[in-house]
Amino acid sequence: MLRTHTCGELRLDHLNEKVTLSGWVQTVRDKGKIIWIDLRDRYGITQLVMEEGKTPTTLIDLARTLGREFVIQAVGTVNERAAKNDKIPTGNIEVSVTNLQVLNKAALPPFKIEDETDGGDDLRMKFRYLDLRRNLIRQNLILRHRLAKATRDYLDQLAFIEVETPVLIKSTPEGARDFLVPSRMNLGQFYALPQSPQTFKQLLMVAGFDRYYQIVKCFRDEDLRADRQPEFTQIDCEMSFVEQEDVLQTFEGLVKYLFKEIKGIEVADFPRMHYAEAMKYYGSDKPDTRFDMKFVELKNTERDLTSAKGFKVLDEAELVVGICAKGAASYSRKQLDTLTDFVKRPQIGAKGLIYVKYNTDSTFKSSVDKFYAPEDLKQWADAMDAQPGDLLLILSGKTQQVRKQLNELRLEVGSQLGLRDKQQFSCLWVVDFPLLEFDEETQRWHAMHHPFTSPKPEDIGLLASEPAKVKANAYDMVINGVEIGGGSIRIADETLQARLFELLGFSQEEAEAQFGFLMNAFKYGAPPHGGIAFGFDRLCAVLSGVDSIRDFIAFPKNNSGRDVMIESPATIDPSQIQELGIKLLPNKE
């Protein structure tokens, strides 16, 4: 080893020991008679010291040639520091250098290797190997490692077996777009990269594996958003002889264990929220429950506190629904205008925003004073459980749309009021999802989760008559408004599965071609089974209170699916293409 200790290891216990350290030069402070070097490695920073008269002149001369990020090896004695630094664990000691060697030089990095770096996103991605030297990113990846390790420890204890499923599989048009791999040994045919190991894990249940998990790469050839990557990682799990409650208990246990092990936080039992409830009170199937601010409906099919006052917009609305922002009656005109602009952005698409200030002196000031008397507004305020000093924000329109819009507004206001503390965690299960949703565009039913999700037994009778009302044995785990995982109890019955495929518009031939092997497997004794998959990148980010997953991935791709560090994808040798039995389309050569 080119070191006896790491740069994070030495303490007063080591006084007078002769040690060898290796690492990167973080800083050199040359005060003339004394030179201090901060030596950095993964484990920490240790101060080296060299002093004229004490340290050999050749070493001092050598030290003066060191630049940032040079790789050096230093031999020396551990001494107590005169001026201690209580900000770092090695801050009580320094190493008086008796030998020094440059292991490798370093050109000046294109940006500062510090928490607050001067490198822009593009530059940091191109030099990702330098970006990864930054404390912040390294800690993220260490956290990721620890989460993976703890996940495995927990599942291993519960007799789950990690089984690797294949990466070169078969394309299934259902779902997102697959990445394809031309086969050289089977010309004209293609493998696909898996979007998830869904069918394989179900086959493992048919195979009697009983409890399976895998931390596994999955792939989707989708147009990318900031928080999507073409390759991403799932904690993929499946269990046999279970009902929904067993899966919920097992994986609530996992996440509690992770919080405890990694964050030192005891998380309470997760509340369960029905899908319908989540939509009604939060306008989202992944509500952020760190704060309350539930939706209150002023006009719906059951009551109407807004009509017949001459305000056509609300008179014609299917739903009038609002939130009460506690203590926000002091919002300025400008702040309210900004909120109005926010909901009117095309991504959200509201026509406008109604506000009602319930002033601290119990008067009302609203954007609809023309139509509604203070008594009317008081009625709204009471319905919304508002107190003087609160601000009511109200949207109206078609039920589904307006709920989505108000969800966005609620999250924005929650952020503005500081109610979304990233170091506070609110976990829940959303349950009782509909099995199917009708797609207006294709005019057919789609599986809300996936086509293997089982309907609630009591709802099977509705499959033919009222498919929209059939609820599924499906569940999502939500933390701080982010969907961390989702799963379902699967269909284990060949006949029911065939019926579902039919309902989803698969011809018998299509179902056979795509999922024949699975339906065939079900003929030979499939156990009742169900499972869940967690988005591992996102889990890392949420536990760290970070929005983007990118800095939890060592070598991420940009929004064009490119790795700008290795310059991939790239053009390849024409002979490689030809060998695959394909050619580029004329304008792509």
Place this chain on the structure above:
Amino acid sequence: MLRTHTCGELRLDHLNEKVTLSGWVQTVRDKGKIIWIDLRDRYGITQLVMEEGKTPTTLIDLARTLGREFVIQAVGTVNERAAKNDKIPTGNIEVSVTNLQVLNKAALPPFKIEDETDGGDDLRMKFRYLDLRRNLIRQNLILRHRLAKATRDYLDQLAFIEVETPVLIKSTPEGARDFLVPSRMNLGQFYALPQSPQTFKQLLMVAGFDRYYQIVKCFRDEDLRADRQPEFTQIDCEMSFVEQEDVLQTFEGLVKYLFKEIKGIEVADFPRMHYAEAMKYYGSDKPDTRFDMKFVELKNTERDLTSAKGFKVLDEAELVVGICAKGAASYSRKQLDTLTDFVKRPQIGAKGLIYVKYNTDSTFKSSVDKFYAPEDLKQWADAMDAQPGDLLLILSGKTQQVRKQLNELRLEVGSQLGLRDKQQFSCLWVVDFPLLEFDEETQRWHAMHHPFTSPKPEDIGLLASEPAKVKANAYDMVINGVEIGGGSIRIADETLQARLFELLGFSQEEAEAQFGFLMNAFKYGAPPHGGIAFGFDRLCAVLSGVDSIRDFIAFPKNNSGRDVMIESPATIDPSQIQELGIKLLPNKE
């Protein structure tokens, strides 16, 4: 849960408890008044019993409809068995059924779900989910899981961090053929699937990660042999600030730990063997050292015990080399003919085989009695340390070829003499590999390991003058004649790396295009580093004493790279192809 206990769990301790079990029907024995059912799950087999007069008739009737592999749930009471079965851990008890439910029916499986199955390879692969129900295969995959878990535990303790490297990377013509993935977002460009994360792990060292590992899928588009798969798994590791000895110690420690944890075997320190020694004494860089039978050279550049006796074949040979098969002088003419045929097979390619029987009465009988007197043969026997009763087997020819041939013969004879016990393990390191080998076909130097392997510092001077003599800081771990892992200390110096690329025939542009990002990274302070990669599939097989890796992979592909269960690769929708900016070559459509 649809069970209170697993089928491997109940003991006499559970007597009189009311339990619920779920599983598959292994067998039904209907003796008229009594029906026994063997119920199987991953954890074991439990005997259920139903008795006329005691068990409700409806249940007995139901039991009579059960077929093999039906999935059932049984409720009952744990009783002591009259006739105990000491072959299974649950053999002291049985469960008297009070309730029975069929969870799923099963068609008759196409082969027997037993250790000794009647299913052929193809059939078992097509119905792999049934094959996986067999005890043998399930145990293999459980072993694989345990090996992976133990590997992670060991490396985690030594502060290694598991980092996921990308799967969608860039093609590098060096090495085997890549699988390619056309990019839809970057038309005309391709990703490649990694043959190993080599460059990424080196970048992680540049990034200061210090100790990295990953259990990771790798891909090679090669024509397949029985023990190769297009996708395979590596335990991939890298360390910074280390020398060769540190890597050897660390990973010898890993394998010892795995033997101890998984097999309960204490393995002694691994001997080190020089590459030159391995070639000279075993004709292989992965010698099977479970048995001795070292090569003895009868004629080489230093001595000659075979020439000038009128036998032209040996007179003209560059090398005459033999092995001594202890106690095999009794081999029959037929056995010797079979061995001769064995070495003359085209895969081995020897012209013939010389045998010398050193009979128990101290006489000699050889295939070259015409040329060599008993005194000559006695001289050979003495050189080969033979005793009466031994058989000498001798080959001759060009040094490299004849060593390879004799290696094959040695292994064959070792097998015949029962010297290759699969439950005995002989581990070693082969070290001091040549850095380069000259390829006659392309008339250029190739890297014996890979182009990032560092030469021994003392040999760098020879790079220009005598490249063949340059030894590498490279090492292979060999167990029972199988190369389990290999690695090297890498080049951390940009200039030396550029020089190597040049020697390997890369133009500066080619080197830049393929490895520019790595050479660029080395400019910014690369630490000395090195590592190793283990073939995980093979490690599983060797530890189990099995030759083929296929049954340690849940869903393997056949020799045409096909998964016959899911029928992959497959033709895909033409629109999917077009979207990728490619088309099939005319005769492939």
